[in-house]
Amino acid sequence: MKYLQKSFVLFSIVSLLFSCGSEPVELSEHDWKVTNLTGSSATKEKLGNLSLIFEEGQEIGGFAGCNDYRGGATYNREQIKFSTLYADNESCDDSTLEKRFLSNLESSVRYTYSAGILILYDEEGNILVEMEKS
16 A cells, blocks of 8 residues: 555656646747846846747747847757847947847757746756747
């Protein structure tokens, strides 16, 4: 009887650990707006203008603070890799924010999704960008 109880408890713990991971999400079914950007002290209002849109054929685009940008991304359920991202060349007061955003996207290698929040991480597991469905 104790063996069954211990087995059930162990099974429950393992099931709970595996269920705490990222929820499945189709990234291209949503447009994303930034809520937090590591390395930036921009206001929530300015961050909310930054966007990421997954398009057909592994193409991405969005608004980076000053300019629209475009590039590519490959991803599976947990990993993501952005190609070099290209933006138009119009300068503005938010050019530092734009550079930080594009750099953080390009440095992302993994993501999680839970409760409408998409989080991008670097190789060391540091959070680079947090986004929500827009």
